[in-house]
Amino acid sequence: MNSIRIPILKVGNVLIASIQVALHDASAVQFKDDLLEKIHTTKSRAVIIDLTAIDVVDSFIGRMIADIAAMAGLMGARVVLTGLQPAVAITLVELGLELPNVLTALNLEKGLELMQKQDQLAEEEESGYDTL
Amino acid sequence: MTPSKAAVIRSDLDIVIARTLARDTAKSIGFGAIDQARIATAVSELARNIFLYAGTGSVTVREIEKHGRRGIEIVCEDQGPGIADVNLAMQDGYTTSRGMGMGLPGAKRLMDEFTINTEVGIGTVIVCRKWRN
Numbered sequence: 001m002n003s004i005r006i007p008i009l010k011v012g013n014v015l016i017a018s019i020q021v022a023l024h025d026a027s028a029v030q031f032k033d034d035l036l037e038k039i040h041t042t043k044s045r046a047v048i049i050d051l052t053a054i055d056v057v058d059s060f061i062g063r064m065i066a067d068i069a070a071m072a073g074l075m076g077a078r079v080v081l082t083g084l085q086p087a088v089a090i091t092l093v094e095l096g097l098e099l100p101n102v103l104t105a106l107n108l109e110k111g112l113e114l115m116q117k118q119d120q121l122a123e124e125e126e127s128g129y130d131t132l
Numbered sequence: 133m134t135p136s137k138a139a140v141i142r143s144d145l146d147i148v149i150a151r152t153l154a155r156d157t158a159k160s161i162g163f164g165a166i167d168q169a170r171i172a173t174a175v176s177e178l179a180r181n182i183f184l185y186a187g188t189g190s191v192t193v194r195e196i197e198k199h200g201r202r203g204i205e206i207v208c209e210d211q212g213p214g215i216a217d218v219n220l221a222m223q224d225g226y227t228t229s230r231g232m233g234m235g236l237p238g239a240k241r242l243m244d245e246f247t248i249n250t251e252v253g254i255g256t257v258i259v260c261r262k263w264r265n
């Protein structure tokens with residue numbers, strides 16, 4: 001099947017994927033595979049998925065996002081969703097889907113900030129530094 | 133009766149076409165952004181069910197009116213295998229395809245009216261409506 005490939009950029013330790021088109025099912029599956037492969041090959045610790053242009057997240061796409069977050073977690077990477085439209089967020093909850101393991105941020109910039117903060121905290125913990 | 137528009141469901145691409153048709157119609161009726169998302173998401177779920185379980189079918193969308201109130205009606209029809217136990221299928225998390233099992237109950241929550249008619253070996257017809265405030 002011809003599926004649309006979503007470009008995945010590496011910026012520092014962070015992978016950024018901005019979904020700009022309505023994903024049909026085959027492209028969504030392709031994206032999940034591509035992203036997990038890229039996390040593995042680049043050993044990235046953080047992934048930002050920007051959904052600013054997405055106006056429908058149904059249970060199929062919701063499930064894919066939850067799967068990506070869970071699998072990335074097993075590979076040692078955190079996932080942040082950015083740019084979730086308010087109408088999409090409301091609909092997701094009403095549909096009955098919550099994304100418990102997924103962090104969200106208002107936009108790409110805030111998403112990057114969040115990742116950097118989390119990285120700092122993790123490093124401080126690793127070095128036994130008292131964060132209080 | 134206002135004219136209806138239909139999308140034939142044959143592939144996963146048609147799911148996107150059907151929900152875009154529903155959203156555009158909802159917008160032209162004057163539904164706000166949140167209701168547009170609710171309607172498009174419900175159609176996405178029901179169209180995917182047609183594709184997954186029946187293979188082919190159709191989604192028909194039209195404007196409706198009752199007591200001066202405008203709304204949208206969506207009819208999802210297929211001649212697939214039908215659903216043996218509708219009550220079970222309407223439960224959150226019930227799935228026969230390792231899905232999320234949120235499609236039918238979720239679509240019902242997102243719309244104002246939801247009726248399902250199904251017969252094993254004959255097919256499934258789901259009619260749902262949403263009214264403007």
Ligand SMILES: Nc1ncnc2c1ncn2[C@@H]1O[C@H](COP(=O)(O)OP(=O)(O)O)[C@@H](O)[C@H]1O
Pocket residue numbers: 177181182185186210212213214215221222226227228229230231232233234235236237256
């Ligand atoms: N159009 C249909 N034709 C036949 N069976 C259906 C149809 N729609 C739904 N079903 C049945 O109802 C179950 C629940 O559907 P749904 O709530 O959408 O969850 P999911 O699709 O994730 O399994 C499906 O697993 C399937 O067995």
Ligand SMILES: [Mg+2]
Pocket residue numbers: 177180181231234235236
């Ligand atoms: Mg379904």
